[in-house]
Amino acid sequence: MAAYCMVLSKSDYMLYLRHPAWLWLKKHAKHLLPPVDAALQARFDEGHEFEPYAESLFPGVVRLGFSDFSSYQALPDETLRTWQNGANVVAQGRYEDGQITCISDVVSRNGDGFVLTEIKSGTSAKPEHTFDLAFQRVVLEAAGFPITRCEVAHVNREYVRDGAIDPAQLVAITDITEAVEEQLESTRARIDHALSVAASGTMPDPAPERARLNSYDEWLTIREALDPPLADNSIHRLPFMSADKATKLIETGITEIGQIEDASILGKSTRRYLSALAQGGRRVDKVRLDRFLGDIVYPVHYFDYETSQSLLPPWDGTRPYQQVPFQYSLHIQHEPGGEIEHREYLHRDGSNPMPALLERLREDVGDTGSVLVWYEGFEKARNNEMVAAFPEYAAFLDDLNERVIDLMKPFADETITDPAFKGSASIKAVLPVLVPELTYSDLGIQEGGSASRLWKEVTLTNPEAAEREKVYADLVEYCTLDTWAMVAIHKTLLAM
Secondary structure, three states, X not given: OHHHHOOEOHHHHHHHHHOHHHHHHHHHOHHHOOOOOHHHHHHHHHHHHHHHHHHOOOOOOEEOOOOOHHXXXXXXXXXXXXXXXXXXXXXXXEEEEOOEEEEEEEEEEEOOEEEEXXXXXXXXXXXXXXXXXXXXXXXXXXXXXXXXXXXXXXXXXXXXXXXXXOHHHHEEEEEOHHHHHHHHHHHHHHHHXXXXXXXXXXXXXXXXXXOOOXXXXXXXXHHXXXXXXXXXXXXXXXXXXXXXXXXXXXXXXXXXXXXXXXXXXXXXXXXXXXXXXXXXXXXXXHHHHHHXXXXXXXXXXXXXXXXXXXXXXXXXXXXXXXXXXXXXXXEEEOOOOOOEEEEEEEOOOOOOOHHHHHHHHHHHHOOOOOEEEOOHHHHHHHHHHHHHHOHHHHHHHXXXXXXXXXXXXXXXXXXXEOHHXXXXXXXXXXXXXXXXXXXXXXXXXXXXXXXXXXXXXXXXXXXXXXXXXXXXXXXXXXXXXXHHHHHHHHHHHHHO
């Protein structure tokens, strides 16, 4: 077991880069690492669905891989035999040299050397991919596979599906050889340190300034599990804190919230929280609020989309990761203090939901009155995308966008501030403060990411799922609360 712990895989190394303590915990106290949640697992699954499209760009590829620990152990020998038997391209082969090992997505012959291709489900080559490929290159070259080029095969977000998915259009390749070469020397040094961390009987200092690649939130979770809870006045308690900002504050001797005199180093949301905290309670700029409320014209339409996105575009005319509306909720108040009616749409089959949704929406929302949303950039962007796909609705959607008013605005621009918002202007932060009797906590679906994932699961992936109707009922309840929350918040603002 000790010998196994001393082996450093690519995933181990990337964990080390996030924070050395992460690697130590994986080797010595794995139960303390945050589990993979359903949303993250769904992203992993989509990434696996993308791999065959990228691999198909390499004629003659031999795909290896493993199914259990025994086949994982045997994979290096199988990989070498595959090359010795004349393969020109190998996918999911495992390479090792001493204590370091990696499984590489695609390795292909290139003259006297080899090309290393990493398949990523994002839409561009990112800085962390350089670290990933640098580690692999160190392993492969030590194992006798000289690398002449390093590249990332990723999703082409501009691809628009027209018929069967075209791998040559779906997949884009970015050469990052130069960036990888610049990392090789430091990668070798980090590998040595990572091996010493893995072999140590003591966890490295879990200070956030040792964190890399935006692991601050996870660091805080582990920090709370290992040590006594942080003091309420610790800078680490500031909302929207990052490892980088925490480090800069610590370097200047600031460890407590009350010590911060210059907040310019902090993000906008954190500054908003500190400003509200300094005021000692809620503050309302009545002049600005009345001006905002005065722009709202009846009948008022409280409106919200739910959307689904997929790496592989499910329908003609859609792009990878396009946010496709499949549901909306609409509360309508025709006059001040008047009755409120509710209308809704939820798409319940595997066809493209946009045409039917647009037809119903045009009937439901009419052509007069303000349309209140929360974070107008989202709804307007969806409308603009649907204009491009369905130009026959252009006049309707353009007019709809002209009628939109963002109910988030008085919270985002600090017309209304309250320390209880924790610096956030999201409806999930504002609602429990202004209207505590309304809550998402007892709903079957409590946030938009779950709504998107679950709709896709029971509508596109597994339409025969036993829980299908339960999911649809939960979706209606969740989306309805989103717009009813806006009704309640608007009413509260009118009373201020």
